[in-house]
Amino acid sequence: MRASRMNLATLREDPADAEIASHRLLVRAGFIAKSGSGLYLYGPLMHRSLDKARRVIAEEISRTGALEITMPILQEQALWERSGRWATYQASRTMLTVKDRGDMVFGLAPTAEEVVTDYASQVVSSYRQLPVCFFQQHTKFRDEIRPRFGLMRVKEFIMMDAYSFHDSEASLGETYESMRVAYLRAFTRLGLEAFAVEADTGAIGGSGSHEFMVAAAVGEDAIIFQNESGYGANVERASGRIPAAPAWAGAPAASTLVHTPGVGSIADVMAFLNANGFAGVTAQHGLKCVLFAAKTAAAEHLVAAFVRGDRDVNEVKFTNTVTRLLGEAGPVLTLRPMHPDEVRACTGAEPGYAGPGAGLKVAFAVVDSQLKGVGPLVAGANRTDHHLVGFVLERDAQVPLQWDDIVRTVAGDACPRSGKPLNEKRGIEVGHIFKLGTKYSAAMKAEYMDKDGSRRPFIMGCYGIGSSRVVAAAVEQHHDADGIVWPLSLAPYQVVVVPAGKPGDAAIEQAAQGLYRDLQAAGIEVILDDRDAKPGVKFKDWDLIGIPLRIVAGKAIAQAQVEFKPRGGAVELVPVAEAAARATAWVRDGLARLAAAADAVR
Ligand code: ATP
Ligand code: MG
Numbered sequence: 001m002r003a004s005r006m007n008l009a010t011l012r013e014d015p016a017d018a019e020i021a022s023h024r025l026l027v028r029a030g031f032i033a034k035s036g037s038g039l040y041l042y043g044p045l046m047h048r049s050l051d052k053a054r055r056v057i058a059e060e061i062s063r064t065g066a067l068e069i070t071m072p073i074l075q076e077q078a079l080w081e082r083s084g085r086w087a088t089y090q091a092s093r094t095m096l097t098v099k100d101r102g103d104m105v106f107g108l109a110p111t112a113e114e115v116v117t118d119y120a121s122q123v124v125s126s127y128r129q130l131p132v133c134f135f136q137q138h139t140k141f142r143d144e145i146r147p148r149f150g151l152m153r154v155k156e157f158i159m160m161d162a163y164s165f166h167d168s169e170a171s172l173g174e175t176y177e178s179m180r181v182a183y184l185r186a187f188t189r190l191g192l193e194a195f196a197v198e199a200d201t202g203a204i205g206g207s208g209s210h211e212f213m214v215a216a217a218v219g220e221d222a223i224i225f226q227n228e229s230g231y232g233a234n235v236e237r238a239s240g241r242i243p244a245a246p247a248w249a250g251a252p253a254a255s256t257l258v259h260t261p262g263v264g265s266i267a268d269v270m271a272f273l274n275a276n277g278f279a280g281v282t283a284q285h286g287l288k289c290v291l292f293a294a295k296t297a298a299a300e301h302l303v304a305a306f307v308r309g310d311r312d313v314n315e316v317k318f319t320n321t322v323t324r325l326l327g328e329a330g331p332v333l334t335l336r337p338m339h340p341d342e343v344r345a346c347t348g349a350e351p352g353y354a355g356p357g358a359g360l361k362v363a364f365a366v367v368d369s370q371l372k373g374v375g376p377l378v379a380g381a382n383r384t385d386h387h388l389v390g391f392v393l394e395r396d397a398q399v400p401l402q403w404d405d406i407v408r409t410v411a412g413d414a415c416p417r418s419g420k421p422l423n424e425k426r427g428i429e430v431g432h433i434f435k436l437g438t439k440y441s442a443a444m445k446a447e448y449m450d451k452d453g454s455r456r457p458f459i460m461g462c463y464g465i466g467s468s469r470v471v472a473a474a475v476e477q478h479h480d481a482d483g484i485v486w487p488l489s490l491a492p493y494q495v496v497v498v499p500a501g502k503p504g505d506a507a508i509e510q511a512a513q514g515l516y517r518d519l520q521a522a523g524i525e526v527i528l529d530d531r532d533a534k535p536g537v538k539f540k541d542w543d544l545i546g547i548p549l550r551i552v553a554g555k556a557i558a559q560a561q562v563e564f565k566p567r568g569g570a571v572e573l574v575p576v577a578e579a580a581a582r583a584t585a586w587v588r589d590g591l592a593r594l595a596a597a598a599d600a601v602r
Contacts, residue, residue, distance in 0.1 A: 001525075001528070003529040006527070007044065008531075009043070010030055010545070011027065011028045011030070015027045018150065020150070020218040021218075022150055022472040022475035022476045023149055023150025023152070023472070025483055026151065026472065028483075029544045030045060031046035032046050032150065037147055037155075038148075038153070038156070039155055040150070040154060044492075045492040048492035049491070049492050050471055052190075052489060052490050053467050053468075054137050054158065054160075056489060057137065057160050057186045057470070058137060059186075060186040060189070060598075061160060061179075061182055061463075063185075064182050066164070067132070068136060068137075069134045071138065072109075072115070073138065073141070074098070074108065074109075075109055076104070077097075077106065077107065079114045080114050082114065083440050083443045083444055085114070086107075088331070088333055091295065094143055095141075096110075096141045096142075096143050109141060110141060110142045111140065111464070112163070113440050113460075113462060116163040117440045117441055117458070119134070120132075120165050120458060121441075125449060130165055130166055130171065130448065131166045131167075131171045132165050133162055133163065133165070134162065135162035135463075136160070137159070137160045137467055138158070138161070139158060140157055140158070140159045140161075143155060149220075151469060151471065152220075152428065152469055153220070157466060157469065158466075160463075160465040161462070161463070162463040165448075166459040172460070173435075176461055179433050179461070179463045180196060181602075183196075183431050183433070183465065184212075184598075185601050186598075187212065187470070189597075190474060190487060190490055191477075191486075191489055191490060192487075194212045194430055194431075196211070196212055196232070197213055198234065199211040199432065200236040200316050200320070207435045208434070208435040209432065209433060209435065211429050212429070212432070212433075213234075213427030214428045214430055215426070218476065220428070221234055221235070221426065221428070222234070222424055223235065224240065224409050224422050224424055225425065226415035226418060226420055226423065228418060229417040229420065231415050234429075235314070235424070239416050240409040240416060241414035241419070242311065245284030245374070246282065248285050248376070250280050251280075251281070252376070252389055255395075257381055257383075257386055258278075258387050258388070259385060260272055260386060260387045261385045264352060266286045266309045269387060270285075273378065273387075281389075283309040283310040285376070286308065286377065286378050287378065288306065288308065288311065289354040289355055289379075290304070290306075291338040291342070291343055291346060292335050292336065293336050293337075293338055294319070294322045294335050295332065295335075295336075296326065296332055296333060298329070299329070301322070301332075302342060304354065304356070304364070305368075306365065306367040307371070307406065307407045307408075308370070308371060308374075309377075309378070314406055314408040317405060317406045318406045324404075346362055347359060348383070349381075349383050350385075352380070353380040353385070355381055355382055355388060356393065356396075356397040357379060357381060357382060357388055357391070357396060357398050358398040359383070365399045365401055366402045367401050367404075368405065368407040369404055373394070376389075376391055409422065410424065411423050430466055430469055430470050431463075431464060431465040432464050433461070433462075433464075434461060435461055436460040437459060437460065438458070438460070439460075441460055471490065474487060478546075480568060482544065483543045483545065483546055485546055485568045486546040486547070486567070488590040488594065489591060491546060492525075492545070494547070494548055495519055495526045495548070495550075495583055496526070496527040496529055496542050496547045497512050497516050497526060497551045497553065498512070498550060498551070498552045499528075499553045500535035500538070500553065501554055507557045507558075511553040511557055511562065512553040513528070515551060515553070515576075519583060524583065524587055527547065529542070547567060549565070549567070550563075550565045550567070551563065551564055551579060556573055561573045561575055
């Protein structure tokens with residue numbers, strides 16, 4: 001490719017709305033252009049990089065035996081009604097909808113379980129056809145609350161989505177494991193360092209799930225992990241043992257109503273109590289109450305969550321608990337903090353004084369399991385400006401208590417596997433795998449004929465990779481002050497040849513043209529920078545765009561040499577006669593190294 005024909009559009013300035021490196025650099029280097037809020041156009045360079053990501057992902061997913069298909073983006077409402085998920089997605093407003101001329105409503109694919117389950121019920125009838133896995137890489141739409149970070153969180157993106165069908169849990173387990181390996185192989189080939197963590201199953205549902213994360217300070221997900229035990233989980237799902245509270249020697253033997261005027265936060269309450277006859281009490285002896293309204297398709301339920309005073313409620317775990325408690329009346333579609341008026345109605349007090357003593361009116365009072373047998377505590381008294389000091393949950397609660405793991409795990413808690421302290425870091429989710437079981441097949445009556453002649457719902461798994469997010473994550477992991485440093489497997493072009501001499505210098509022109517021709521003939525994706533610009537300007541552009549190898553034909557031509565410079569590496573002089581062969585080998589070796597690393601994945 002000749003640079004003069006590439007319509008290069010690099011920018012010197014960062015876009016005003018870019019908060020993270022991948023967003024900034026992909027826009028500045030001309031890979032993407034904003035087309036609307038949460039909407040990006042993929043320019044010619046992005047098209048090539050994304051195409052490479054898609055190809056590697058498709059190759060690795062195909063290696064597991066999965067079959068590539070294409071599903072429609074328009075999905076009928078009626079189909080989603082059959083799985084019962086239309087209401088969930090409408091409530092969370094995740095799905096964008098459109099109407100046709102006959103006023104029929106469609107969702108724009110946010111995912112495709114319904115479509116593929118319906119397909120399987122049409123084309124798979126016998127256990128003999130199982131297991132089978134279908135996948136596609138296609139546009140997905142999500143009406144994100146806050147599209148941001150460039151390609152990371154957009155309204156329209158490319159996802160690899162795969163769906164597997166089985167006649168046993170064991171068979172599902174095998175495919176789940178082969179997908180885990182396929183994901184890690186694909187990410188490794190793409191030069192991404194990714195790792196799997198336990199995940200919440202969320203709106204998709206199912207019995208088990210792992211997310212694939214790329215570690216990055218700008219990641220939107222928090223990951224709790226322990227290196228020695230290998231434990232890793234999204235904070236939404238993570239559990240850990242909370243270190244015990246210090247002994248509170250002066251705790252009263254019975255629950256005592258104490259006037260605590262004008263103190264707001266738990267810290268203030270404890271400071272007040274310490275100064276007023278309850279020495280030694282700390283936030284760890286507090287009982288924090290958070291009041292929520294949990295909305296289902298049919299109703300809103302007022303619920304209370306209790307965790308230790310120095311801790312926070314994990315809203316994802318808590319939502320799952322309330323869904324479980326509601327049973328048939330669930331699932332919880334959204335959770336929001338109660339409004340002050342609702343708090344007053346539930347407790348008879350101003351906000352800040354809720355507790356599980358007399359006067360609390362909620363559908364469920366859920367207490368974090370780690371508070372079992374712990375106490376005495378300081379609880380709100382459901383009376384403005386009052387607390388109950390010396391409160392023992394099992395003895396003094398006046399409402400039925402439900403116990404579950406609802407606390408947010410933090411660094412320093414003990415690992416559930418090893419007991420060693422947990423750590424926390426941030427990550428970008430690039431992929432997700434789920435064991436769905438029969439959730440969709442049972443609801444949609446998608447069945448096969450088993451060996452014994454009976455009809456059974458398929459046991460299913462589903463698997464997603466954000467192909468376009470993967471490209472952005474690669475930039476997040478591979479960049480420097482000058483621009484993008486593409487892994488060879490994702491670079492839009494592999495080599496750029498830059499003639500850098502006085503215009504019309506025949507020797508330089510000849511060397512550059514010759515190299516360009518030889519590299520093209522060798523199958524290398526090469527650019528010849530034939531633009532009428534200063535070498536410094538050209539170098540800046542290629543550094544920003546991130547081409548892995550730059551070859552400069554300049555002054556050294558007088559000694560029959562050219563300059564080799566890997567992106568981010570040092571300059572080396574190479575004889576012109578060897579340059580094409582050396583560059584070709586450099587590219588092939590680089591790709592072979594990534595492939596070898598993928599082969600080492602276990
Ligand atoms: P997130 O928690 O980031 O919203 P998710 O759990 O909703 O992700 P899945 O439903 O598991 O995501 O979708 C599979 C993959 O699609 C994700 O792992 C991610 O890489 C990608 N993805 C999801 N939402 C977006 C988005 N709005 N923009 C770009 N990629 C996305
Ligand atoms: Mg999402």
